[in-house]
Amino acid sequence: MSDHIVSAYSEELERLSADIMKMGGIVETMIVDASRALGANDLELAKEVVLRDPLVDAIEADAERQIVSLIARRQPMGHDLRMILSAMKISSELERIGDLAKNIAKRAQRLDENVNPEMRNAIIRMSQPVSRQLNDVLNAYATANADKAKAVWSSDDDIDHHYNSVFREMLTYLVEDPRRISAGAHMLFMAKNLERIGDHCTNIAEFVYYQAVGDYLSELERPKQNQV
C-alpha cells in the first residue's frame, strides 16, 4: 500500500506494527524456551523466561499508548482503522500468551523428583504444534495474509486433540504412582496453558483476517475438539 500524504502517519503505523511483531517474537521464544527448560530441567533458563514477561507487558503498554494517540490525532479510516484496532486486540492476546508461557516456566521450577521423563515429553510434544501455530499466525500478520490466518484459525482442533491426549496420558501416570500427583498437577496446568495459547492464536488469526479482509471469521464454522 502506498504511503500517506502525511509521512509521519505511515511511520507511526509501521512502528506500531513492528512493536507487535517484536512482542510476538519474544513470546514465541518464551514458549520454546519454557519447553526446553522443562525438557532439560534447566532451572536457570526457566527463571530467565519468567524475567522476559515484564518486557512483553511494557511493549503492550507502549503499544496501547501509541494506539490511543493514533486514534486521537489521525482519525484512522479504512484499512488503517482495521490495522490499529487489530493491533490493540493482538497486543493483548500476545500479552496473555506471555503470561501463560511465564506460568509454564514457573511451574517447570516447582517440579519434584517424582516426575518421569515421559511426563516431560508429553508437554514438550504438545508445545511444538502450539509454538508452530503462533509462528504461523505471526507470519500471517507480518505478511497480512488472510488465507494463512484462516488456516491457523481452522487448525486449532489439532491442539485440542493434543490436549485431550496429554490429559489422558497424565492421568495414567498419576494412577500408576500417586507420588507424581504434585508434579502431575503442575503438568496438567502446563498442558492447559498450552491449550489456551492455542486459543489465543486463533483469536489473533481472527484479527489478522479482519485487518486484511474487513470481514469477520464466523465462530460457527470452526471445529471444536476440546472435551475437557
Place this chain on the structure above:
Amino acid sequence: MDTSQGMSPVVDNNLTLPPIADAAAAPRIDCRNIKVFYGETQAIHDVSMSFPDRAVTALIGPSGCGKSTFLRCLNRMNDTIENCRVEGQILMDGENINDADVDPVLLRSRVGMVFQKPNPFPKSIYDNIAYGPRIHGLANGREDLDAIVEKSLRRAGLWDEVKDRLMAPGTGLSGGQQQRLCIARAIAVQPEVILMDEPCSALDPIATARIEELIDELRNRYCIVIVTHSMQQAARVSQRTAFFHLGNLVELGDTSQIFTNPREKRTEDYITGRFG
C-alpha cells in the same frame, strides 16, 4: 457525554436506528446517466445513483471531483451557469426535473439548498423565514405566517436564541446562527429534499456540532444530501456515502462500510489520506 453537542459517535447513526429503507426501492430522487459539461469540458461522467427519503447521503471526494456540480444538478442550480449543460434524467416522483415544463423556482422550493457561506437576506430574522412562504402562498394570513416562522426556527434549533429579536437583522447573528437561519429558511417552504454544500466549512467546532445535531433531527423528515470536505463529518452525519473522483462516482455504500472497508482502492486511498 452531552449529546446536545451533536458529537455522538458514528455508530449512533447506524446501529441504534432501524435499517435505512432501500434507496432503490423508494428513492426520493433517482438520477440516471447524469453527464454535466462546462462548454467542452465534461465535469460529470455518466453518474447514476438514487437518494433515499429520510436519510443523509454524503458526497465526498477531492476538490474538483464534481461532487458540488452533481449536487447542484439536483435543484437545477447549474441552469444559472452559462455554458453548463446537463444530460440524463433526474426523477422526482417519476418526473424529470429537467423537463422544459418544470418551473425551477417551484422545484427549488421542493429541493432546498444551504450553502457553504451563510447567506441570509439583508432583512429581519422574521422576514428571512417568511419570504419563501409568502411568495409561494403557503400562509393564510399573519397568524399562519407567524406559526410557520416559529415552527421553522424551532426545527432549525434557533427559536430559543432569536425569539425575542425576530425583527433584528439576520445578518447580525453569529455565523453558526446564520447558517441555522438559512436552514430554517429552506425548511419554511416545506421542501422534500435539502441539499447542503459544505454547510459547516465556515463554522467553528461548536457551531458545526449544532448543525450536525440539526441534520440528525432533520433526517427524520427529509431526504438530505450533503457535500463535505470533512470525512469525519460525512462519517458522523450520513447513513450513505458516495465517493467521487474526476467526475466519476467511484463507490457508493453504507457509510460504515465506506469508512471501515471500502471496496475500491481509490476510495481507500482517499479516506486514509494516501491520495497524491
